[in-house]
Amino acid sequence: MLAAALAGVSISLYLEWLDGRIELKRDELAEMADRLVTAIAEVVTTRGEGG
DSSP, X not given: OHHHHHHHHHHHHHHHHHTTSSOOOHHHHHXXXXXXXXXXXXXXXXXXXXX
């Protein structure tokens, strides 16, 4: 479930960037995606693996 959520959010972020709705440089986009994945991983870890 988590992998599907991460994939969906990553794809959405990338498509919004491609469409010009998010004004970021490529390296800023990569940093944003990294922060997003890290934040989700921290939530999962905090709640306990598997929920």
